[in-house]
């Protein structure tokens with residue numbers, strides 16, 4: 001059954017990408033009689049939007065790691081059943097399925113262990129599964145650039161972003177970070193500032209190397225690497241990071257292209273940042 005769904009999903013990927021799955025699914029009972037009425041009508045009726053199985057997603061609304069997959073799932077027209085995992089990621093039930101206690105996490109019967117975490121791996125898997133080449137090209141060289149951009153983001157840019165923003169977001173820092181230790185607040189502040197200063201270099205690499213004059217890393221359309229980058233940059237608002245003009249325009253362009261698929265999950269992150277900032281102002 002999963003295979004059939006995948007095949008027809010491929011055929012209708014372009015259509016489905018333009019529409020939220022819920023809408024697509026709600027539509028055509030009317031297409032049914034046409035299937036039997038004429039032989040000519042048969043192919044059309046076959047092409048009715050396949051109902052892709054809902055993606056079960058455990059997520060945290062204020063997180064850009066989670067925003068990434070939430071945006072992607074919407075933009076790709078995947079039907080997502082989201083569960084808010086706030087406060088539950090370290091529960092015995094969650095840890096039994098996902099010992100890394102990390103979100104985003106999807107559940108899918110086809111996966112050897114039933115679950116998958118890491119935002120980029122989730123987008124790669126769902127793109128492969130549903131043939132979403134628009135977001136994740138198949139050609140090895142093109143795909144390699146998307147992979148390189150995502151690994152560079154998760155391995156290099158994101159740790160700087162986390163170190164610079166988590167203290168202000170009220171998120172716990174990762175073990176081993178000065179911000180996670182008992183160090184003097186001055187040391188923590190120095191680490192935060194050093195991380196903030198370090199962001200500029202990898203950021204520029206995304207612009208000059210990965211985009212290389214194109215609107216997006218993916219070319220004319222945002223790829224999964226673009227979704228990952230734009231979402232990451234959202235966090236920088238909490239420290240009023242002076243984004244270069246290209247980066248502001250870039251995030252706006254990703255949002256414009258993806259529309260509600262982007263702005264809805266971004267709204268959760270932006271709302272959280274606005275809340276955190278208002279709290280900081282009130283206590284200043």
Ligand SMILES: N[C@@H](CCC(=O)N[C@@H](CS)C(=O)NCC(=O)O)C(=O)O
Nearest residue numbers: 063065089090101102103104118119
């Ligand atoms: N590299 C991972 C990072 C995931 C991550 O750090 N998730 C955090 C939220 S931002 C989380 O779920 N933390 C909950 C916990 O550790 O209990 C990704 O891109 O998915």
